[in-house]
Amino acid sequence: MKAITAVKPGDGFDHWHQVTCRSYSVTECRRVVDRRFRARITIRELGALAISALSTSTPPDELIHVTRSADDIRRDPRDYFMLWQMLDGQIGLAQNGRSALMNPGDLFVYDQSRHFVLDFGAHTRALMVTIPRALLSRRLPLVDQLGGRRIAATAPLAPLAGSLISELYRVENAPEDVVHRLGASALDILVTAVEAEAGRDSEATEPRRRLARAKRFILANLEDPDLDLEKIARSQGMAPRTLYRLFAADGTTPIRWLWQQRLAASFKALTEGKAARVTDAALNHGFSDVSHFSRSFKAAFGHAPGAFTRLRRR
Numbered sequence: 001m002k003a004i005t006a007v008k009p010g011d012g013f014d015h016w017h018q019v020t021c022r023s024y025s026v027t028e029c030r031r032v033v034d035r036r037f038r039a040r041i042t043i044r045e046l047g048a049l050a051i052s053a054l055s056t057s058t059p060p061d062e063l064i065h066v067t068r069s070a071d072d073i074r075r076d077p078r079d080y081f082m083l084w085q086m087l088d089g090q091i092g093l094a095q096n097g098r099s100a101l102m103n104p105g106d107l108f109v110y111d112q113s114r115h116f117v118l119d120f121g122a123h124t125r126a127l128m129v130t131i132p133r134a135l136l137s138r139r140l141p142l143v144d145q146l147g148g149r150r151i152a153a154t155a156p157l158a159p160l161a162g163s164l165i166s167e168l169y170r171v172e173n174a175p176e177d178v179v180h181r182l183g184a185s186a187l188d189i190l191v192t193a194v195e196a197e198a199g200r201d202s203e204a205t206e207p208r209r210r211l212a213r214a215k216r217f218i219l220a221n222l223e224d225p226d227l228d229l230e231k232i233a234r235s236q237g238m239a240p241r242t243l244y245r246l247f248a249a250d251g252t253t254p255i256r257w258l259w260q261q262r263l264a265a266s267f268k269a270l271t272e273g274k275a276a277r278v279t280d281a282a283l284n285h286g287f288s289d290v291s292h293f294s295r296s297f298k299a300a301f302g303h304a305p306g307a308f309t310r311l312r313r314r
Contacts, residue, residue, distance in 0.1 A: 026076035046183035064120035089124035095148030105153025138264035
Protein backbone atom coordinates (compact mmCIF):
# COMPACT_ATOMS: atom_id res chain seq x y z
CA MET A 1 0.00 0.00 0.00
CA LYS A 2 1.32 3.44 -0.92
CA ALA A 3 2.70 5.61 1.89
CA ILE A 4 0.73 8.75 2.70
CA THR A 5 2.65 11.96 3.48
CA ALA A 6 0.93 13.49 6.50
CA VAL A 7 3.54 16.18 7.22
CA LYS A 8 6.13 17.58 4.83
CA PRO A 9 8.94 20.11 5.42
CA GLY A 10 7.49 23.60 5.45
CA ASP A 11 4.09 22.62 6.87
CA GLY A 12 4.90 24.31 10.16
CA PHE A 13 4.62 23.31 13.80
CA ASP A 14 0.83 23.67 14.10
CA HIS A 15 0.19 21.12 11.34
CA TRP A 16 2.75 18.72 12.81
CA HIS A 17 1.13 19.20 16.22
CA GLN A 18 -2.30 18.35 14.80
CA VAL A 19 -1.02 15.12 13.25
CA THR A 20 1.13 13.92 16.15
CA CYS A 21 -0.71 15.30 19.17
CA ARG A 22 -4.27 14.81 17.92
CA SER A 23 -4.41 12.27 15.07
CA TYR A 24 -2.18 9.64 16.71
CA SER A 25 -3.40 10.39 20.23
CA VAL A 26 -4.23 13.38 22.39
CA THR A 27 -1.00 14.70 23.90
CA GLU A 28 0.47 18.07 24.75
CA CYS A 29 3.67 19.48 23.29
CA ARG A 30 5.90 22.47 23.90
CA ARG A 31 5.59 24.85 20.94
CA VAL A 32 8.46 25.50 18.50
CA VAL A 33 8.72 28.61 16.29
CA ASP A 34 7.89 27.71 12.67
CA ARG A 35 11.01 29.23 11.11
CA ARG A 36 13.17 27.00 13.32
CA PHE A 37 11.15 23.83 12.86
CA ARG A 38 11.27 21.09 10.21
CA ALA A 39 9.44 17.76 10.21
CA ARG A 40 8.21 14.99 7.97
CA ILE A 41 5.74 12.14 8.57
CA THR A 42 4.77 9.43 6.09
CA ILE A 43 2.41 6.61 7.01
CA ARG A 44 1.97 3.17 5.48
CA GLU A 45 -0.84 0.84 6.62
CA LEU A 46 -0.43 -2.93 6.85
CA GLY A 47 -3.84 -4.22 7.82
CA ALA A 48 -4.51 -3.24 11.43
CA LEU A 49 -0.90 -2.08 11.82
CA ALA A 50 0.54 1.20 10.61
CA ILE A 51 4.20 2.15 10.19
CA SER A 52 5.14 5.83 10.29
CA ALA A 53 8.47 7.31 9.19
CA LEU A 54 9.09 10.33 11.42
CA SER A 55 11.75 13.02 11.34
CA THR A 56 12.10 16.31 13.23
CA SER A 57 14.62 19.11 13.37
CA THR A 58 14.61 21.91 15.96
CA PRO A 59 17.21 24.23 17.48
CA PRO A 60 18.92 22.97 20.66
CA ASP A 61 17.14 25.61 22.77
CA GLU A 62 13.63 24.62 21.54
CA LEU A 63 13.52 20.85 21.85
CA ILE A 64 10.20 19.01 21.47
CA HIS A 65 8.71 17.80 24.77
CA VAL A 66 5.56 15.61 24.47
CA THR A 67 3.43 14.41 27.39
CA ARG A 68 0.26 12.33 27.66
CA SER A 69 -1.49 12.95 30.96
CA ALA A 70 -4.35 11.22 32.76
CA ASP A 71 -6.69 13.98 31.50
CA ASP A 72 -5.54 13.35 27.90
CA ILE A 73 -6.23 9.63 28.30
CA ARG A 74 -9.73 10.27 29.66
CA ARG A 75 -10.52 12.49 26.66
CA ASP A 76 -9.02 10.04 24.15
CA PRO A 77 -9.84 6.33 24.59
CA ARG A 78 -7.69 5.06 21.69
CA ASP A 79 -5.66 2.11 22.89
CA TYR A 80 -2.46 1.30 21.03
CA PHE A 81 1.12 0.37 21.72
CA MET A 82 3.83 2.22 19.81
CA LEU A 83 6.99 0.30 18.89
CA TRP A 84 9.78 2.64 17.76
CA GLN A 85 13.01 1.99 15.93
CA MET A 86 15.52 4.82 16.25
CA LEU A 87 17.38 5.59 13.03
CA ASP A 88 19.14 8.85 13.88
CA GLY A 89 19.42 11.23 16.84
CA GLN A 90 18.11 10.67 20.35
CA ILE A 91 14.72 10.48 22.07
CA GLY A 92 14.14 10.19 25.82
CA LEU A 93 11.22 8.08 27.06
CA ALA A 94 9.65 7.89 30.52
CA GLN A 95 6.78 5.53 31.40
CA ASN A 96 5.86 3.04 34.14
CA GLY A 97 8.64 4.31 36.39
CA ARG A 98 11.25 3.62 33.70
CA SER A 99 13.28 6.18 31.78
CA ALA A 100 15.84 5.72 29.04
CA LEU A 101 17.62 7.61 26.27
CA MET A 102 17.17 6.00 22.86
CA ASN A 103 20.01 6.01 20.36
CA PRO A 104 20.26 4.82 16.72
CA GLY A 105 19.51 1.10 16.46
CA ASP A 106 17.59 0.98 19.73
CA LEU A 107 13.92 -0.02 19.90
CA PHE A 108 11.44 1.06 22.53
CA VAL A 109 7.79 0.58 23.39
CA TYR A 110 5.23 2.82 25.04
CA ASP A 111 1.63 2.25 26.01
CA GLN A 112 -0.84 4.87 24.78
CA SER A 113 -3.25 4.11 27.63
CA ARG A 114 -0.79 5.28 30.30
CA HIS A 115 1.04 8.49 31.08
CA PHE A 116 4.29 8.94 29.13
CA VAL A 117 6.86 11.60 28.31
CA LEU A 118 8.90 11.88 25.09
CA ASP A 119 11.85 14.28 24.80
CA PHE A 120 13.17 14.71 21.26
CA GLY A 121 16.74 15.64 20.44
CA ALA A 122 17.56 18.44 17.99
CA HIS A 123 17.54 16.07 15.00
CA THR A 124 15.66 12.77 15.07
CA ARG A 125 14.61 10.12 12.59
CA ALA A 126 12.66 6.98 13.47
CA LEU A 127 10.13 4.39 12.37
CA MET A 128 7.06 3.80 14.55
CA VAL A 129 4.74 0.79 14.42
CA THR A 130 1.22 1.43 15.75
CA ILE A 131 -0.24 -1.78 17.20
CA PRO A 132 -3.78 -2.20 18.61
CA ARG A 133 -3.60 -3.48 22.17
CA ALA A 134 -5.90 -6.41 21.40
CA LEU A 135 -3.48 -7.78 18.79
CA LEU A 136 -0.47 -7.45 21.06
CA SER A 137 -2.10 -8.81 24.22
CA ARG A 138 -3.34 -11.84 22.25
CA ARG A 139 0.28 -12.79 21.60
CA LEU A 140 1.71 -11.56 24.92
CA PRO A 141 -0.64 -11.91 27.93
CA LEU A 142 1.48 -9.65 30.18
CA VAL A 143 1.77 -6.94 27.53
CA ASP A 144 0.78 -4.27 30.05
CA GLN A 145 4.28 -4.49 31.52
CA LEU A 146 5.96 -3.49 28.24
CA GLY A 147 5.43 0.28 28.39
CA GLY A 148 8.66 2.20 28.81
CA ARG A 149 10.95 -0.65 27.82
CA ARG A 150 14.10 -0.14 25.77
CA ILE A 151 15.71 -2.82 23.61
CA ALA A 152 19.32 -1.82 23.06
CA ALA A 153 20.81 -1.96 19.58
CA THR A 154 23.35 -4.45 20.94
CA ALA A 155 20.66 -6.92 22.06
CA PRO A 156 20.76 -10.17 20.04
CA LEU A 157 17.33 -9.78 18.42
CA ALA A 158 17.30 -5.99 18.01
CA PRO A 159 18.87 -6.05 14.49
CA LEU A 160 16.30 -8.63 13.33
CA ALA A 161 13.35 -6.63 14.67
CA GLY A 162 14.72 -3.35 13.33
CA SER A 163 15.39 -4.82 9.89
CA LEU A 164 11.88 -6.26 9.75
CA ILE A 165 10.30 -2.88 10.57
CA SER A 166 12.39 -1.19 7.88
CA GLU A 167 11.50 -3.79 5.27
CA LEU A 168 7.80 -3.64 6.13
CA TYR A 169 7.80 0.10 5.65
CA ARG A 170 9.14 -0.34 2.11
CA VAL A 171 6.36 -2.75 1.07
CA GLU A 172 4.09 -1.32 -1.63
CA ASN A 173 1.99 -2.44 -4.58
CA ALA A 174 1.07 -5.68 -2.81
CA PRO A 175 -2.53 -7.03 -2.86
CA GLU A 176 -4.50 -6.01 0.22
CA ASP A 177 -5.03 -9.58 1.41
CA VAL A 178 -1.28 -10.17 1.22
CA VAL A 179 -0.63 -6.95 3.15
CA HIS A 180 -2.99 -8.03 5.95
CA ARG A 181 -1.35 -11.46 6.24
CA LEU A 182 2.11 -9.93 6.09
CA GLY A 183 1.28 -7.54 8.93
CA ALA A 184 -0.02 -10.38 11.12
CA SER A 185 3.03 -12.58 10.46
CA ALA A 186 5.43 -9.70 11.09
CA LEU A 187 3.74 -8.95 14.39
CA ASP A 188 4.41 -12.51 15.56
CA ILE A 189 8.14 -12.00 14.92
CA LEU A 190 8.24 -8.55 16.51
CA VAL A 191 6.45 -9.77 19.63
CA THR A 192 8.90 -12.66 19.96
CA ALA A 193 11.85 -10.28 19.72
CA VAL A 194 10.38 -7.77 22.18
CA GLU A 195 9.40 -10.48 24.67
CA ALA A 196 12.81 -12.12 24.55
CA GLU A 197 14.71 -8.90 25.09
CA ALA A 198 12.34 -7.38 27.64
CA GLY A 199 12.84 -10.41 29.87
CA ARG A 200 10.28 -12.18 31.99
CA ASP A 201 10.75 -10.32 35.25
CA SER A 202 7.09 -9.27 35.09
CA GLU A 203 6.18 -12.78 36.28
CA ALA A 204 8.68 -12.69 39.16
CA THR A 205 6.09 -12.13 41.91
CA GLU A 206 3.26 -14.44 42.92
CA PRO A 207 0.49 -11.97 41.92
CA ARG A 208 2.05 -11.68 38.44
CA ARG A 209 2.21 -15.46 38.13
CA ARG A 210 -1.44 -15.79 39.19
CA LEU A 211 -2.46 -13.13 36.68
CA ALA A 212 -0.55 -14.90 33.92
CA ARG A 213 -2.28 -18.20 34.74
CA ALA A 214 -5.71 -16.53 34.67
CA LYS A 215 -4.95 -14.96 31.28
CA ARG A 216 -3.81 -18.27 29.87
CA PHE A 217 -7.09 -19.86 31.01
CA ILE A 218 -9.10 -17.11 29.30
CA LEU A 219 -7.15 -17.51 26.07
CA ALA A 220 -7.82 -21.25 26.09
CA ASN A 221 -11.58 -20.73 26.49
CA LEU A 222 -12.44 -17.76 24.28
CA GLU A 223 -15.06 -19.70 22.34
CA ASP A 224 -17.12 -20.41 25.48
CA PRO A 225 -20.07 -17.96 25.35
CA ASP A 226 -20.77 -18.64 29.05
CA LEU A 227 -17.30 -17.63 30.19
CA ASP A 228 -17.80 -14.98 32.86
CA LEU A 229 -16.15 -13.56 35.96
CA GLU A 230 -17.39 -16.32 38.24
CA LYS A 231 -16.24 -19.10 35.93
CA ILE A 232 -12.78 -17.58 35.48
CA ALA A 233 -12.33 -17.00 39.21
CA ARG A 234 -13.50 -20.54 40.03
CA SER A 235 -11.01 -22.02 37.56
CA GLN A 236 -8.21 -20.25 39.40
CA GLY A 237 -9.41 -21.14 42.89
CA MET A 238 -9.92 -17.53 43.93
CA ALA A 239 -12.74 -15.13 44.75
CA PRO A 240 -13.98 -12.79 41.96
CA ARG A 241 -12.79 -9.74 43.91
CA THR A 242 -9.28 -11.23 44.07
CA LEU A 243 -9.35 -11.71 40.31
CA TYR A 244 -10.45 -8.09 39.90
CA ARG A 245 -7.50 -6.90 41.98
CA LEU A 246 -5.03 -8.87 39.84
CA PHE A 247 -6.34 -7.35 36.61
CA ALA A 248 -6.62 -3.88 38.17
CA ALA A 249 -2.83 -3.90 38.54
CA ASP A 250 -2.74 -3.94 34.73
CA GLY A 251 -5.29 -1.14 34.49
CA THR A 252 -8.09 -3.36 33.19
CA THR A 253 -10.75 -5.85 34.31
CA PRO A 254 -11.10 -9.58 33.62
CA ILE A 255 -14.11 -9.12 31.35
CA ARG A 256 -12.66 -6.20 29.39
CA TRP A 257 -9.50 -8.24 28.79
CA LEU A 258 -11.63 -11.24 27.73
CA TRP A 259 -13.44 -9.20 25.07
CA GLN A 260 -10.17 -7.75 23.80
CA GLN A 261 -8.84 -11.27 23.28
CA ARG A 262 -12.03 -12.38 21.54
CA LEU A 263 -11.70 -9.48 19.13
CA ALA A 264 -8.04 -10.31 18.48
CA ALA A 265 -8.84 -13.98 17.87
CA SER A 266 -11.66 -13.11 15.46
CA PHE A 267 -9.32 -10.72 13.62
CA LYS A 268 -6.78 -13.52 13.24
CA ALA A 269 -9.46 -15.95 12.01
CA LEU A 270 -10.66 -13.50 9.35
CA THR A 271 -7.22 -12.43 8.13
CA GLU A 272 -5.98 -16.01 7.93
CA GLY A 273 -9.11 -17.28 6.19
CA LYS A 274 -10.16 -19.54 9.09
CA ALA A 275 -13.58 -17.84 9.24
CA ALA A 276 -15.46 -17.59 5.94
CA ARG A 277 -18.12 -15.18 7.19
CA VAL A 278 -18.36 -12.37 9.74
CA THR A 279 -21.02 -14.37 11.58
CA ASP A 280 -18.62 -17.32 11.90
CA ALA A 281 -15.86 -15.09 13.29
CA ALA A 282 -18.27 -13.66 15.86
CA LEU A 283 -20.03 -16.82 17.03
CA ASN A 284 -16.85 -18.94 17.09
CA HIS A 285 -15.22 -16.53 19.52
CA GLY A 286 -17.92 -16.00 22.11
CA PHE A 287 -19.96 -13.17 20.56
CA SER A 288 -23.73 -13.66 20.40
CA ASP A 289 -24.62 -10.27 18.87
CA VAL A 290 -23.09 -9.82 15.39
CA SER A 291 -23.95 -6.11 15.25
CA HIS A 292 -22.15 -5.50 18.54
CA PHE A 293 -19.24 -7.56 17.27
CA SER A 294 -18.97 -5.50 14.06
CA ARG A 295 -19.01 -2.18 15.94
CA SER A 296 -16.42 -3.35 18.45
CA PHE A 297 -14.22 -4.82 15.70
CA LYS A 298 -14.14 -1.58 13.73
CA ALA A 299 -13.41 0.47 16.86
CA ALA A 300 -10.48 -1.81 17.72
CA PHE A 301 -8.91 -2.28 14.28
CA GLY A 302 -10.14 0.60 12.13
CA HIS A 303 -11.80 -1.72 9.59
CA ALA A 304 -15.20 -3.40 9.51
CA PRO A 305 -14.88 -7.22 9.68
CA GLY A 306 -16.61 -7.56 6.30
CA ALA A 307 -13.61 -5.88 4.64
CA PHE A 308 -11.57 -9.03 5.20
CA THR A 309 -14.14 -11.39 3.72
CA ARG A 310 -14.35 -9.15 0.64
CA LEU A 311 -10.58 -9.27 0.21
CA ARG A 312 -10.62 -13.06 0.01
CA ARG A 313 -13.36 -13.06 -2.63
CA ARG A 314 -11.30 -10.95 -5.05
